[in-house]
Amino acid sequence: MDHEPNDTREIDEPRCPKCGEGTPLHIAYGLPSHGMFEASSRGEIALGGCCMSYDSPSWQCRACGHAWGGPPTQQEVAQPEDVADAILSLSSDESRQVTGQALRVACW
Secondary structure (H helix, E strand, C coil): CCCCCCHHHHHCCCCCCCCCCCCCCEEEEECCCHHHHHHHHHCCCCCCCCCCCCCCCCCCCCCCCCECCCCHHHHCCCCCHHHHHHHHCCHHHHHCCCCCCCCCCCCC
């Protein structure tokens, strides 16, 4: 398939493999913030849950709800400095109220 040099649609917003809809929602993972809940209620993102595995889907179809895609892109994977910041935060006095949390680190 030929594309213009600036045509990034297939990378940025793929079509649903089930129904062909072309405006999927990006699935956001992690503990959702208030802003993420608001974005989800406005139909801007889909919430994928707190845990993300290597084969978790990246997209959800607005029309049929089918989820697909993955693995995550390099931009979606935590970088070493992100993990270091999380470890420093969890080992500080400010983390006294943090309970039942898991910091899963995967290399891919």
